[in-house]
Amino acid sequence: MNRGDGETDRSRRFGDLCENLRPDLLRFAFWLGRDRQLAEDVVQEAMLRAWKSFEALADEGKAKSWLLTIVRREFARSFERKRFEVADLDALVAAEAEVLAVEDDGELAAMRTALFRLDDEYREPLVLQVLMGYSTQEIATMMGLQRGAVLTRLFRARARLRRELGLGPEPAP
Amino acid sequence: MMNCLDFRRQVGAEPFADDALLETHRRQCPACAHYQDELRAMDGLIARSLAVPATRITRRTPQPRFALATGRPRLFAIAASIAVGLAVGLVLLVSAPRASIAREVIGHVAHEAATMAATVPITPGALAGVLDPEGTRLRPGIGDVTFAARCVYDGQVVPHLVVRTPQGTVTVLLLRHREIAEPLQIEGQGFAGVVLPAPRGSIAIVGQGLANLDGIAQQVFEAVDWGA
Numbered sequence A: 001m002n003r004g005d006g007e008t009d010r011s012r013r014f015g016d017l018c019e020n021l022r023p024d025l026l027r028f029a030f031w032l033g034r035d036r037q038l039a040e041d042v043v044q045e046a047m048l049r050a051w052k053s054f055e056a057l058a059d060e061g062k063a064k065s066w067l068l069t070i071v072r073r074e075f076a077r078s079f080e081r082k083r084f085e086v087a088d089l090d091a092l093v094a095a096e097a098e099v100l101a102v103e104d105d106g107e108l109a110a111m112r113t114a115l116f117r118l119d120d121e122y123r124e125p126l127v128l129q130v131l132m133g134y135s136t137q138e139i140a141t142m143m144g145l146q147r148g149a150v151l152t153r154l155f156r157a158r159a160r161l162r163r164e165l166g167l168g169p170e171p172a173p
Numbered sequence B: 001m002m003n004c005l006d007f008r009r010q011v012g013a014e015p016f017a018d019d020a021l022l023e024t025h026r027r028q029c030p031a032c033a034h035y036q037d038e039l040r041a042m043d044g045l046i047a048r049s050l051a052v053p054a055t056r057i058t059r060r061t062p063q064p065r066f067a068l069a070t071g072r073p074r075l076f077a078i079a080a081s082i083a084v085g086l087a088v089g090l091v092l093l094v095s096a097p098r099a100s101i102a103r104e105v106i107g108h109v110a111h112e113a114a115t116m117a118a119t120v121p122i123t124p125g126a127l128a129g130v131l132d133p134e135g136t137r138l139r140p141g142i143g144d145v146t147f148a149a150r151c152v153y154d155g156q157v158v159p160h161l162v163v164r165t166p167q168g169t170v171t172v173l174l175l176r177h178r179e180i181a182e183p184l185q186i187e188g189q190g191f192a193g194v195v196l197p198a199p200r201g202s203i204a205i206v207g208q209g210l211a212n213l214d215g216i217a218q219q220v221f222e223a224v225d226w227g228a
Helices: A003-033 A036-052 A060-082 A089-095 A106-117 A120-131 A136-143 A147-164 B004-013 B020-028 B030-050 B054-058 B072-111 B113-117 B124-134 B213-223
Strands: B144-153 B156-165 B168-175 B184-188 B191-197 B202-207
Touching (some): B004 B020, B072 B113, B072 B144, B072 B168, B072 B191, B168 B213
Antiparallel strands (some): B168 B202, B184 B191
């Protein structure tokens, strides 16, 4: 294979990955930052960084977690660069009402709002577990935490959601 | 011996954890079993809530990032790029869906491969928690369901089951949102399976090293009651 063919193959493989994984990356970035514009920008930047270091991805079966890690880092960089102010939660919910709205399903809408209000440290592992399907050990690796810390955060995340939704009391964590 | 507090701490973090101690406690304590069923149902709701369509995240009034040139050349450029976009889109529309389904199903099953190792049948309540939201049921006799969860697949929340039949273990995805015209054989990453047209969307049945995949797939297909 000459260099041109190799480059074409690389482009095609990267294009396939992006096509498959972009929706998940957008959802992850959205729930991370609770802001559509930020999610799009972060995913766009992450894709550029991923393309530059695509050769470093030895196992394309692990592309999703690799890309999610890049999105996480890019999200952190965005925060450093832009120094976002801590926003009023009600304002955040109102700004993204179009995404949170669900026709004829009050339960779903209530849950989306409750998830929006969840602290970052609880929302992120929950998104990785429930939406992305990662095990607690995988989440610990991605977030640079001990597995026990991830378990505690997941427990507290669900406990808070249950409280928000008016479900029963929890045992102490 | 596990107590209720430990049980609730563990399932609060992992409602679908496959653990013999949890299962033993669950069988002995109806209150804790109910608590876990509630958490599993809530996880289904969380999954549905988080699965915001990506198009809704990106579908906004486009904001111009640069000053736009005006006049006819700009219009020609826009028209040309639209034409190219349509042509590319048409090619993708014609060729992509089959390959896309195969890649997505195999990718999901491979990512969740560990679930196929589960051997303990889940409770009818847990299975109902996964299937009930769509009004689906699994007729008895097909085998033991050892894993059931509501997974995000293709931007939708879909039931994901692992069924141990006498002829082998298969992962089953009920894809109500995905209609296909004809059966599709899929293979990759050590897995092989079929996606079959179903009364509601389609159903993917995937396993590893199965001697009679078609026979198992037919049995599983017939065991699913898709409801109204």
